[in-house]
Amino acid sequence: MARDLKQFYSFGKKIIGAGVNYRSLVAERNVAVPKQPILFLKPTTTYISEGQEIEIPPGYEVDHEVELGVIIGRKCKNVSPDEAENYIAGFCLALDLTATNLIKEARANGHPWTVSKGFDTATPVSEAIAKTTLSCHDDVRLWCSVNDVVRQDNTTADMVFSVKELVSFASKNMTLEPYDLILTGSPAGVGPIRPGDVVKAGLGSELSICFTVKK
Numbered sequence: 001m002a003r004d005l006k007q008f009y010s011f012g013k014k015i016i017g018a019g020v021n022y023r024s025l026v027a028e029r030n031v032a033v034p035k036q037p038i039l040f041l042k043p044t045t046t047y048i049s050e051g052q053e054i055e056i057p058p059g060y061e062v063d064h065e066v067e068l069g070v071i072i073g074r075k076c077k078n079v080s081p082d083e084a085e086n087y088i089a090g091f092c093l094a095l096d097l098t099a100t101n102l103i104k105e106a107r108a109n110g111h112p113w114t115v116s117k118g119f120d121t122a123t124p125v126s127e128a129i130a131k132t133t134l135s136c137h138d139d140v141r142l143w144c145s146v147n148d149v150v151r152q153d154n155t156t157a158d159m160v161f162s163v164k165e166l167v168s169f170a171s172k173n174m175t176l177e178p179y180d181l182i183l184t185g186s187p188a189g190v191g192p193i194r195p196g197d198v199v200k201a202g203l204g205s206e207l208s209i210c211f212t213v214k215k
């Protein structure tokens, strides 16, 4: 890739999220297992990197959602799951912060999730690691703690749709471009964060992040 993969968030044009993609979350919410990936878009103005603070807008109630992020390496359109691997440049660790009060209202009314997932600072990310650095993206530990209390702890093997199935499905619905990010969904245990909280997360032994919530 022409530019530094580590700073993918400076160059990416899209953040594509997959909703309710962990069996543990399906069970916790007592909802049906999705028959196909549920995709949504987040603006790239939601990105923050370590050193920046999460800011909860007035009137928002926000949940942490720890997720494996997949970074696209080259233009990708209509690829099969088996081909999808060739279009992945790397991975990152991300928080898909979500305003729960707003998403509940959107769900109840059949409205889009854009506002609940699109506020500034709603996508804290780690730097990226190259694909080859992560030996097994299909079974790697993913965890998140708030004030050092572990809230989410699972493995990517619990995904309903695998990384390559998500990339393939997304590529059949829109053109994927270099540095686009696919958020692959969050396991059970999502919960609220509040001003002053310290949110830590990890992916295997490869990546960890720490963000504070602005007071």
Ligand SMILES: O=C([O-])CC(=O)C(=O)O
Residues within 6 Å of the ligand: 017, 018, 019, 020, 021, 025, 065, 096, 098, 103, 184, 185, 186
């Ligand atoms: O916020 C939600 O309910 C959907 C979502 O992004 C996830 O499951 O990761």
Ligand SMILES: [Mg+2]
Residues within 6 Å of the ligand: 017, 018, 019, 065, 067, 096, 183, 185, 186
């Ligand atoms: Mg999510």
